[in-house]
Amino acid sequence: MNHLLSGLAYLAPWDWSPTVECVCALTGAVYVRGLVVGGREGVRCGFWRPCFFLLGLLLIYGVLQTYFDYLASHMFWVHRLQHLILHHLAPFAMVMAAPGPVLLRGVPAGLRRGLGLLAQRSGWHGAWSLLVRVLRNPYLAGLLFVGLVYFWLIPSIHFTAMLDLNRYKLMNWSMAVDGLLFWWLMLTPRREQGLAAIPYGPRITVLVVSGFLQLFLGAFIVMDPKALFNVYAICGRAWAISPIVDQQTGGCLTWIPTAMMSLIGVLVVLNRMLHDSERQESVRSARIRAARQLPMAAAGRP
Amino acid sequence: MNGAVGSAPRRAFAASAPAAFALAALAVTALMLVGCARQAPYALRNISGLLPPLQFQLTDDNGTPVSEQSYRGDVVLLYFGYSNCPDVCPTTLATLAQALRGLGASASKVRVLFVSVDPQRDSAAVLKRYAAYFGPQVIGLRGPDSELIPLTHRYRVAYHRDPPDRDGNYAVEHSSAVFIFDQRGRVRLLADSGDGAAAISSDLRRLISAG
Known part of the structure; x- marks a missing residue:
């Protein structure tokens, strides 16, 4: 019983954040409601998609609001693992689940209508479409994605981010939000992106280049013989580990899995391309068939 | 009608926004420079x-x-x-x-x-x-x-x-x-x-x- 209690204590948030708690709980609740409403209307969502979405959400919550967060603020490699999850793994899983329609269905109808009216009346719609027009630029998205990784790893910036709780929170939020934005822009099929549709070619370019840029950064951190991030020595590590081993493990986490994720992203985009061209092909051949049959049918008529 | 009246000031705002932003950025930079110039940094x-x-x-x-x-x-x-x-x-x-x-x-x-x-x-x-x-x-x-x-x-x-x-x-x-x-x-x-x-x-x- 005591073991169970001490185990549960690790699940308690280290730095309790009402914002993270509310956002995660609301998202989860809206998604589950969307599943239930969809089920009632006969819309099937499959088994794996909800699993991926909820797993991603749970991962984000877990690395921010459990004892893991304590380890991440006192070990460089755990911090890199935290960002790998916030910026890559969890958003990737959530975006692959194509949660848009389910989330929409999950918002109560009255609230949805109210929000729609509000968006029409105020200038929000203009601001929103401007934001979308800026953000849908794939090169800007790639620059933001890699730029944030580099920015928070500038040693002096990293130092203040690990010391100041507000900057630390900003850093982690920026990782999760940008992760969701980037992978949504990169992985979502064109026809589901609406205003923000990005052609597949630039997406592959951005994924490959951003993969390489992260690979260089990770390799640089691994190869550097000095300790680059002294904040962990100054503020104390969570357990005894040599600073260089800590740095090299963190560097490897910045190097290999991130490049892997870019590669998997490219494969997903290639699959979408193939799928879309097959669709176009079938639409075109159906049209040709219809065009051929039309005169014959007309001629056959007496 | 309403839209036509509203759009002119909005356009004017859109044109002046970057200028205002640049001015604000300049002011902040100047303030920071003044603040820094007053005292040498600490050794620690x-x-x-x-x-x-x-x-x-x-x-x-x-x-x-x-x-x-x-x-x-x-x-x-x-x-x-x-x-x-x-x-x-x-x-x-x-x-x-x-x-x-x-x-x-x-x-x-x-x-x-x-x-x-x-x-x-x-x-x-x-x-x-x-x-x-x-x-x-x-x-x-x-x-x-x-x-x-x-x-x-x-x-x-x-x-x-x-x-x-x-x-x-x-x-x-x-x-x-x-x-x-x-x-x-x-x-x-x-x-x-x-x-x-x-x-x-x-x-x-x-x-x-x-x-």
Whole structure:
């Protein structure tokens, strides 16, 4: 019983954040409601998609609001693992689940209508479409994605981010939000992106280049013989580990899995391309068939 | 109709927004330059505003309960360690002692709070003897984990007790930071094991004269 209690204590948030708690709980609740409403209307969502979405959400919550967060603020490699999850793994899983329609269905109808009216009346719609027009630029998205990784790893910036709780929170939020934005822009099929549709070619370019840029950064951190991030020595590590081993493990986490994720992203985009061209092909051949049959049918008529 | 009336000012706003933004950016930069030009930077790392003001509940090496109020009006150096520490603690405390000697008479306005992360072995008596070795301004503080953890959490430092060996000896991993607070308890500077006594002395002198 005591073991169970001490185990549960690790699940308690280290730095309790009402914002993270509310956002995660609301998202989860809206998604589950969307599943239930969809089920009632006969819309099937499959088994794996909800699993991926909820797993991603749970991962984000877990690395921010459990004892893991304590380890991440006192070990460089755990911090890199935290960002790998916030910026890559969890958003990737959530975006692959194509949660848009389910989330929409999950918002109560009255609230949805109210929000729609509000968006029409105020200038929000203009601001929103401007934001979308800026953000849908794939090169800007790639620059933001890699730029944030580099920015928070500038040693002096990293130092203040690990010391100041507000900057630390900003850093982690920026990782999760940008992760969701980037992978949504990169992985979502064109026809589901609406205003923000990005052609597949630039997406592959951005994924490959951003993969390489992260690979260089990770390799640089691994190869550097000095300790680059002294904040962990100054503020104390969570357990005894040599600073260089800590740095090299963190560097490897910045190097290999991130490049892997870019590669998997490219494969997903290639699959979408193939799928879309097959669709176009079938639409075109159906049209040709219809065009051929039309005169014959007309001629056959007496 | 309404839309046509509304769109002209909106367009005017859209045109003037970048100009206003540029002006604001210029003003902020100018202010920052003025602010920087007024004072030379400290020799130690300036961490003003990055951490919350001094606050704790512990027991001092006389066995008296103390809080941050007990040291209000003094420049406070907060350091975490333990008396069995083989290397970092004695060297850091020796450097701090040397820095205090360099201050002369104004050293009386400085307190070094040595917070033990090993209260089991560091009794009040042990701490008192250990602290006295580094000078009268050094005060040993101790408390159970329930008092230590809120304090280390507040200053975002970690400590970890290794498992004891056959003779019951164990090492404790801890921070090397010396957090420096001004007379009003606001966090100002951070010294590390790499900082020399001269740098610490000169920055402390500035903090004392400013207070």
